[in-house]
Amino acid sequence: MIRILLTILALTSSASLALAGRVTLEVATEKGVAATSTHKWVQALQSAGFDDVRLRSGNSGDATAITDKGSGNYHVIALLTPREVLHTPGGSFKITDVAGMRAWLDKVRAGGKQELERNESVFGLTSKEFIALFDKLAPSVGAPTKDTTAFETMQKVNQRVTVPFRASPAIVARMKQGKVLDELEEVSCGTAVAAMLRPLGLAMVPKRELGGQVELHIVDAADAKKPWPVGWAPDGNPGQVAPTMFQYLEVEIADIPVQQATEAIAARVKLPLLWDHNGAVAKRIEIAEVKVKHPARRTFYKKLLDTILFQAKLTLEIKVDEAGHALLWITPLGK
Template sequence: MNSSVRFFPVLLTLLLMMVCPAVAQEAGTSAAGSSRETKTIIQIELLSSRFGGPLVSQEWGRLFEKLGVVARIRQPVFDEEPEIKESVRGTLRLVKLIGQIDRDGSVVFPGHRFRQSEMDELREWLEELRTYGAQGAPTGKPLWGLQRAQFTEIFDSLKSPIEVELKGRPVEEALAELPLPATYPVRWHTSTEAIRETAGSVNVLQEVRGLSAGTGLSAILADLGLGYRPLRTPSGSIELVIQKLSDAPDAWPVGWEPLEGTSRLQLAPTLFQMERVGFDQVPLAEILDAIETATGVPIIIDYGQCRTHDIDPHELRVSYPTKRTAWALLVNSVVRQARLTKEFKVDEAGHTFLHVYPFVPKAATER
C-alpha cells in the first residue's frame, strides 16, 4: 500500500475543554494564605539499607533527635525511593521526608546527601524546610530557593499565551517573540555559549502557539538539550537562566501535572471522539500533527530526548488498521510503535497538551 493517511470526515468543531489548571489553583491558594503565620511540622522516615548495619541506623536516629526531629527507621516497601512531600491544612504545614541510608553510611534525600559529620549542613536544611516548606511545586519540582510568594509571582508572569507561529523560525528569533516578563530577564549561562551561537541558524522544531510562555520556552529549549530556571542574582533580582539540562536537572518543566482526580476526558474531551481512521507506514510526526489539527490538543514532542535514544519522529514510520477509534487510542498506538510514551500535562495557564517523549523502562529491583 502507498504511504498515505486516510482520515475520514472529522468533526473539527472543537468542544470546550473543561481544563483544571492545577498549578495555578495551588499557587493561588498558597499566595492567599501567606498572610497568616504557618506552623511547620517535619516528619522523617529513613529507609534502612541491607548494606548497612543497625548501628548506623541507630546513630542517625540519635543525631536527628539532637536536631529536634524524630526519625522513624524502617525497611523500604518494594522499590520505594527517597521523596519529599508536603500537605497544608489551614495554618499547619506538614513536611514529610523519606530518606535512604546509603551503603557508605550517609543519608540521601531528593537533591541532598548528608554524612554524619555534616550536622551543621543538615540543621541548616531542616531550618529552610521549616521556613519555606518542602519547596516543591505541585509536581514536586523545587522552588529554586524562592519563597512561595516569589514563585507564585514568577509562575503567574509566565501564563501569557504565545500568539504567533514559531515553528520553523530560528530559535533566537522565536525566543524574542515569546511574551516573557520584562521583570525576569532571560540570560544564557556561560556554559551554553557554543549552543547559543547556533540559535540564529537552528529552527524551532514544533509549534507552541497557544501554549503559555513558560511551557513554550521549556519546550523550545528542551529540543536543544537546554532548560531554564529562575535564579536570584547577588543584587536580589531574579533572572531566568538558560542552562544545559545535564547541568540543571531541576529546570522549569515542560508542563505540569493536572490536578489530582481530574479525568483525561475532562482535560481533553476531543481526544475521546470516535472517528474512522487508518494509514500505513506514515512518519510519526505527520500523524501526530494530523491528530493535533483534528482535536485542537497540542502535542509536544521532546526532540532532545528522542535524539538521545536514536528516535527520529520524522523518519520513523507507523501504521494503524482502518477502523473506528478514539484519537486517544490512536495516539497510544503510534507512540508505542515508536518506543515513546505520552502524558497529559497542563501549562501555567491550565491549558491541556500531550507531552511525548521516549519510554524508558524502570530498572529491575534487586531481590
C-alpha cells in the same frame, strides 16, 4: 534585546551591593564564658564582615534580635554561651564557622529579618514567589515559532512576560543558531521556552539572588540541577483536561510516518503537539521515517494515538502549560 537587558541587570546588581548598609553586632556573653575567648570571638566576627562588634556581659532578659535602623542598616543582638556557641536570630555558630557567619550576614544585609525567615520551596523560591512566576509565564507565545531561531522566539517571549532573562554570550550564540522544532504559538511562555531549549542542550532555571528579584537563567542543560519543565501534570483526569481526546471517530491509517500521523491527529483535536526530540535521538527513533498503521475501525483519539505511538516505541502524556491548557507530550517508551 536580551543582550542589552543582561548588561543592565548586571550593572544594577553591582550597584545594589555597593549601596549595602552597615550591620552592627552586640554580643551578650552568658555567665561562664571564658574571658580569654572574647578576644578571639571579636576577631572571628570582624573577619565575617560585621561593621562593628561589641561584647558585653549578659542580662537575664537578653534575647537575640534584629533591629532595622533604616537605609539598609541593621543592629543585631546575639548571645554567646559558655559552650562557645554564638546564637543569632535564625542561626547558631561555632567560632570556627566564619563562612557560616558570613553567609548569615549576607542575608541580613540583603533584607534583614525578612530575608532570614524566607521559607524556600521549589527552585529555591518561596511559595509566593513561585506562584507569581508561574502566573507571569502563563501568556502564550502568540507568534509562529516552528523553524524560527530560538533567539527570535525568545524575543517574542520577552515582549509577553515581565520576568528578566539572563544568558551568557555563548548561550545567546547557541540560541541564534538553533532552530525551534515545534509549533509553540498557542503554548504558554514558560512551557514553550523549556520545550524549545531542550533540543539545543539548554535549559531555563529560575534563580533569585539574595535580596533580589526572581530571574530566569538560560544555561547549558548539564549545569541545570532542576530546570523548568516542559509542561505540568494536570490536576484533573485526562478526560476533564482534554475532552477532545476522547471523541470517537472512524479511522484507518496505512503505513505513514508517525510524525505525520500524530501531527494530523493533534490538528483534529486542536491541541499543541510537543516532541521529546532529545529522547527520540537518544533512542534512535526517526519520527519522520518510522511508519505506523491502524486497521479500519471505530476508536477514540487517545486510544488511536496510544496505538500508533507504541508501534514507534513512543508514548503519550497529556500535560498542561502554565495557563492550564492541555498539550500533547510525546516521549520514548520506558524513559
